[in-house]
Amino acid sequence: MDTIVSKRGATGRVRPPAVEALLAEIAGLDEAAVQQRMMPAGCYTEPEFFAFEKTEVFARTWICVGRVEQVADTGDCLATEVAGEPVLVVRGEDGAIRALSAICQHRGEIIPCPEKGKALRCPLHFWTYDFEGRLAGAPRMGGADAVQALRRTVRLPQLRVELWHGFIFVNLDPQARPLGPSLAKLEPLWAGYEATGLKALPPAMSDTPLPWNWKVQVENFTDAYHPEYVHIGTHDFAPSVMDGDGVRFTEMKPGDNAIVRSVPMRTPDGGMMKEGWGPDAAFPAIATLPPEQRRRITFAMLPPSLTMMFAPGTVAYTLIRPTAVTATFAGSDRVTYGGWLLPQSTLDLPDFLDRCKAVSEGGSKIWAQDVPVNRGMQAAKSSRFLPEGIYGPLETTLQQFNVWLLEAYRRAIG
Numbered sequence: 001m002d003t004i005v006s007k008r009g010a011t012g013r014v015r016p017p018a019v020e021a022l023l024a025e026i027a028g029l030d031e032a033a034v035q036q037r038m039m040p041a042g043c044y045t046e047p048e049f050f051a052f053e054k055t056e057v058f059a060r061t062w063i064c065v066g067r068v069e070q071v072a073d074t075g076d077c078l079a080t081e082v083a084g085e086p087v088l089v090v091r092g093e094d095g096a097i098r099a100l101s102a103i104c105q106h107r108g109e110i111i112p113c114p115e116k117g118k119a120l121r122c123p124l125h126f127w128t129y130d131f132e133g134r135l136a137g138a139p140r141m142g143g144a145d146a147v148q149a150l151r152r153t154v155r156l157p158q159l160r161v162e163l164w165h166g167f168i169f170v171n172l173d174p175q176a177r178p179l180g181p182s183l184a185k186l187e188p189l190w191a192g193y194e195a196t197g198l199k200a201l202p203p204a205m206s207d208t209p210l211p212w213n214w215k216v217q218v219e220n221f222t223d224a225y226h227p228e229y230v231h232i233g234t235h236d237f238a239p240s241v242m243d244g245d246g247v248r249f250t251e252m253k254p255g256d257n258a259i260v261r262s263v264p265m266r267t268p269d270g271g272m273m274k275e276g277w278g279p280d281a282a283f284p285a286i287a288t289l290p291p292e293q294r295r296r297i298t299f300a301m302l303p304p305s306l307t308m309m310f311a312p313g314t315v316a317y318t319l320i321r322p323t324a325v326t327a328t329f330a331g332s333d334r335v336t337y338g339g340w341l342l343p344q345s346t347l348d349l350p351d352f353l354d355r356c357k358a359v360s361e362g363g364s365k366i367w368a369q370d371v372p373v374n375r376g377m378q379a380a381k382s383s384r385f386l387p388e389g390i391y392g393p394l395e396t397t398l399q400q401f402n403v404w405l406l407e408a409y410r411r412a413i414g
């Protein structure tokens with residue numbers, strides 16, 4: 001008789017043995033241990049572990065799906081995906097932004113965003129729903145009474161939404177703790193930007209996935225150690241090590257959902273230019289920012305779906321969409337165009353498009369340097385010689401990310 005080694009996760013699904021083995025290894029680690037070593041390689045290579053992350057980690061985490069500007073008016077709709085679930089983010093008659101499951105409650109077809117001004121309509125049998133998810137019409141389902149009865153009970157599941165400085169976050173877990181407090185450490189950064197007011201240029205999502213695990217992507221983003229070596233010529237202006245100054249990390253408290261570092265610039269008001277980070281920023285510095293923020297760039301990672309850069313001229317952001325264990329979509333100037341919050345005065349500059357081009361070019365140069373090392377990091381996860389890892393003083397954010405992962409995996413293990 002087969003031995004049953006699989007256990008059930010929080011979702012009630014049976015976990016495959018490969019996932020159980022990894023979770024057993026992780027269960028043997030504590031906060032101190034994960035600051036001394038990397039997570040097991042299988043967390044980066046096992047398709048079944050990715051499936052576990054999707055259904056039991058991402059589904060209990062706040063996922064950024066875009067910006068309020070993308071659903072600016074009543075009737076606007078953004079079709080997206082949260083932890084593998086098709087989701088519609090809509091703005092209703094009452095002006096509220098809601099997130100609805102896109103799964104039709106008749107027999108489960110996926111509902112797309114409608115044309116502007118139209119109701120949500122399932123393409124299979126034309127059942128319609130209003131923007132609060134209530135069934136509006138169900139043709140040929142019997143008489144008026146039958147449809148009336150359906151209207152009383154059928155509704156697209158509504159998901160939790162939280163808005164944070166214009167970013168829309170969705171959580172599939174009705175019990176999840178609110179997002180805002182978990183991002184408290186970023187709050188002081190916003191005042192100087194919001195005093196001027198920012199408008200969003202949403203990013204275009206890449207159309208081909210990056211061939212590495214989502215954790216490789218965010219680790220590369222947050223690593224303060226590598227710029228000096230990988231980004232020679234493009235990042236020297238914003239170094240992690242500088243006479244009398246250098247990278248600063250923030251404390252990581254339980255429940256924090258932001259992993260943050262800041263680095264100084266060699267001169268104030270710098271930013272992204274054609275050659276990478278430099279003194280003549282393509283997006284001019286924002287006058288209402290405090291001097292400290294005009295001298296430093298802050299990099300914030302909000303796992304698993306968002307990375308942000310707070311620079312003197314812009315807040316730049318990348319949306320991250322993992323779709324398989326080594327398939328991660330991304331959208332921003334590092335991969336595609338956009339992902340910038342900018343003041344109107346910058347948008348109004350006569351040569352604005354040239355400036356965007358310069359920022360994209362600089363971002364692409366940095367990105368081109370990251371691609372081969374990310375490929376290498378992913379490939380090495382399958383090596384028999386992969387070390388457990390050693391962390392140095394410039395790798396605090398990597399250790400903090402491991403603590404975040406440990407917390408998230410433990411929550412999923414239950």
Ligand code: FES
Pocket residue numbers: 104105106107108109122123124125126127
């Ligand atoms: S499945 Fe949607 S109307 Fe039938």
Ligand SMILES: [Fe+2]
Pocket residue numbers: 220221226227230231366370
């Ligand atoms: Fe990099």
